[in-house]
Amino acid sequence: LGLLTVFSGAFAPVVQPLLTQQKQTTLEFAPLMAGFGASSSKGKKGKKDSNKKSTKLKPKKQWDRYMSEDLKSADAIRVAVRVDAIDGKWFSVGEIKSNDNAHTEAAVIRHRALIGDHARRMFPAEVLAIDNLDYGYTTDTDDNTEKCEWKVVGKVEAMPADIDKMIGFRGFPDLTGFYESSGKAATGDTKQDGYNKMKSKGITGITALEVHD
Numbered sequence: 001l002g003l004l005t006v007f008s009g010a011f012a013p014v015v016q017p018l019l020t021q022q023k024q025t026t027l028e029f030a031p032l033m034a035g036f037g038a039s040s041s042k043g044k045k046g047k048k049d050s051n052k053k054s055t056k057l058k059p060k061k062q063w064d065r066y067m068s069e070d071l072k073s074a075d076a077i078r079v080a081v082r083v084d085a086i087d088g089k090w091f092s093v094g095e096i097k098s099n100d101n102a103h104t105e106a107a108v109i110r111h112r113a114l115i116g117d118h119a120r121r122m123f124p125a126e127v128l129a130i131d132n133l134d135y136g137y138t139t140d141t142d143d144n145t146e147k148c149e150w151k152v153v154g155k156v157e158a159m160p161a162d163i164d165k166m167i168g169f170r171g172f173p174d175l176t177g178f179y180e181s182s183g184k185a186a187t188g189d190t191k192q193d194g195y196n197k198m199k200s201k202g203i204t205g206i207t208a209l210e211v212h213d
Contacts, residue, residue: 066168071097081133094171107167108153118171
């Protein structure tokens with residue numbers, strides 16, 4: 001019993017400093033952990049905002065804008081795509097409008113995804129999903145696409161922040177009923193009966209992933 005008392009007295013002072021040191025270490029690292037958490041949250045928020053800016057335009061909404069009163073007096077400019085930049089044929093797929101005719105090239109650029117998708121609906125054998133496309137427009141009135149002079153759209157240095165609300169696109173009707181307006185092609189029918197019928201039948205165009213609302 002005497003030996004146990006001696007050993008107990010010898011080791012008791014050593015245990016208390018170790019426990020105190022462990023508590024101090026935990027408190028010192030706590031602020032660092034909080035710091036890393038805050039930085040990570042901020043980074044994720046920035047990434048979300050960046051994705052929001054590159055949102056793809058919706059076919060129905062841009063068709064509505066094309067038919068709106070704001071663009072009623074704007075010129076309807078034909079747009080087309082071609083697969084081969086050297087010796088390629090232009091495939092006319094629809095028309096764009098812009099406010100006061102001031103943003104024609106910007107309208108083509110912002111609608112490239114819609115124009116390309118509709119080109120593949122109208123010309124599935126000639127325009128493939130893997131093809132790199134040129135996008136162009138013409139102010140010629142000749143119905144023969146090959147006789148028109150097409151201007152290839154490159155890059156617009158600056159666009160208005162609300163450019164999507166200042167432009168519109170309507171494709172030419174295809175066999176699935178896409179952009180069909182009461183059975184009449186490009187008549188200016190603001191009711192867009194054909195589009196609503198197409199949606200009710202479940203026809204969604206070239207891919208089931210497309211959203212038409």
